[in-house]
Amino acid sequence: MNRTTQSLIAVVVALGAVTGYAAAGAPGGTDGDGAKAATRLPVERTSLLCPAPSASDLAETSYTAFTPRTSGSEGGGKAELVPVTKQLTDVPQHGGAKGKKAKPFLTQRTPGEAVGGEQSGAEAPVLIGTADGALAPGWTVQQTTTYSAGSGRGAQGTNCTAPDTDFWFPGTSTAKGRSDYIHLTNPDDSAAVVDVELFGPDGEVTSPVGEAIQVQPHSSVPVLLSTLADKEYPNLTMHVTARSGRVAAAVQSSDEKSGGDWLAAAADPAPAAVLPGIPKDATSVRLVAFAPGSDDADLKVQLASPTGTLTPAGHENLHVKAGMTAAVDLGDVTKGEAGSLLLSPTDKAVPVVAALRVTRGKGSDKETAFIPATAAVGTRATAADNRAKGSTLSLVAPEESAKVKVTASAGTEGGTPATKTYTVKGGTTLEVARPPVPAGLKGAYALTVEPVSGGEVYGSRMLALPEDGIPMFTIQTLPDDRGSVPVPEAARDLTVLQK
Numbered sequence: 001m002n003r004t005t006q007s008l009i010a011v012v013v014a015l016g017a018v019t020g021y022a023a024a025g026a027p028g029g030t031d032g033d034g035a036k037a038a039t040r041l042p043v044e045r046t047s048l049l050c051p052a053p054s055a056s057d058l059a060e061t062s063y064t065a066f067t068p069r070t071s072g073s074e075g076g077g078k079a080e081l082v083p084v085t086k087q088l089t090d091v092p093q094h095g096g097a098k099g100k101k102a103k104p105f106l107t108q109r110t111p112g113e114a115v116g117g118e119q120s121g122a123e124a125p126v127l128i129g130t131a132d133g134a135l136a137p138g139w140t141v142q143q144t145t146t147y148s149a150g151s152g153r154g155a156q157g158t159n160c161t162a163p164d165t166d167f168w169f170p171g172t173s174t175a176k177g178r179s180d181y182i183h184l185t186n187p188d189d190s191a192a193v194v195d196v197e198l199f200g201p202d203g204e205v206t207s208p209v210g211e212a213i214q215v216q217p218h219s220s221v222p223v224l225l226s227t228l229a230d231k232e233y234p235n236l237t238m239h240v241t242a243r244s245g246r247v248a249a250a251v252q253s254s255d256e257k258s259g260g261d262w263l264a265a266a267a268d269p270a271p272a273a274v275l276p277g278i279p280k281d282a283t284s285v286r287l288v289a290f291a292p293g294s295d296d297a298d299l300k301v302q303l304a305s306p307t308g309t310l311t312p313a314g315h316e317n318l319h320v321k322a323g324m325t326a327a328v329d330l331g332d333v334t335k336g337e338a339g340s341l342l343l344s345p346t347d348k349a350v351p352v353v354a355a356l357r358v359t360r361g362k363g364s365d366k367e368t369a370f371i372p373a374t375a376a377v378g379t380r381a382t383a384a385d386n387r388a389k390g391s392t393l394s395l396v397a398p399e400e401s402a403k404v405k406v407t408a409s410a411g412t413e414g415g416t417p418a419t420k421t422y423t424v425k426g427g428t429t430l431e432v433a434r435p436p437v438p439a440g441l442k443g444a445y446a447l448t449v450e451p452v453s454g455g456e457v458y459g460s461r462m463l464a465l466p467e468d469g470i471p472m473f474t475i476q477t478l479p480d481d482r483g484s485v486p487v488p489e490a491a492r493d494l495t496v497l498q499k
Contacts, residue, residue, distance in 0.1 A: 255368060380448060
């Protein structure tokens, strides 16, 4: 084998570890070409993008970053958020100089330590961060904003996300009193071109305004959904696709009467969906679903309660017409017990996307949050921003029982990590109202969830920040952190290429 062939193999393996390249093949076996089954290696580089929060003086935004300890990675270093004084655009804002790049917000910190920073909403930036080496596997950043008054008042939280090219957002709206913005953030050196499509109860909402939206390099573009619709729609599904380039996408939803939150993209279309962590004191739950293909979907609706799976009275099934958004109000479906919604095909398997809009409180003291359908916890998942009080962890095992390890990191300003193991029975939701808290906690901390044995587990974390009688809260789902990726091993003797 010559040096060129050896170098090519090394490059393929390195790219696999960085970009998430995966090889097909049964575990422990070989594929048809003789390559060994893929082994999992820690990623070597992770990039995350945080959307721009409100510039209102009534808003306060904090960022919390965390890298879990990963087996096989070398420690050393720190992770730290560095404040940025301008948004990442070519237009000077908040004192930034024109054309001057914003500072990165990652320096080194030992994996396993949570970090946090806080600044007023008027100076809160769009943030683009990159973690390398031992800091990359599982790196998680959460942005949390609290609004003391005004439209959307309450707690609004979101996980900063990796750039991609395709996103689904069931649960958006252009209803009166509701302001939904899709934030598109471009981390790259070239412009991205993005299409935004809306689908209502009668099909696609035609609007040329959502076509070919330009997102300049290192910048973010907010688009108000009501400018893309010809009338008010209480329930919509939005599809965001990048024609060229890639972006991060998240929806900021504000309601004049019931607060608001960030709506993260739902899991990719699939015949079944899991929406974990409906609070036990939810006063109203709305399910929004969409079938993006050419076939209608008939779904069985079930609630995984703490004691077993049951069918909500009067909402046993949901028919979703192809290309049309379906919505149903489930009321106080949890009846005082935490639960998770399970959607599955009644007959033909048709891919769908889905999300929940959850309300806590009553009258003028209401607050809302969203739970999109999510992927399983997988190898490991993390909720980065937790306080001494107010965190509730929800874990659901749709089928087989599972054992799960939950670890509380050290705090941003001090504390000793703590770990506890839980068993989630099949078909049930386990609410952990008091998850582990680091001893001697100072500041914020992270919760890491790792399945130990059994079936698939899905999860979410609710962060409650009540204020003046308003049950302010935000919910983040817990999909796999993609801290490791399968990388193929070459099994054939490639010296034959030189003959």
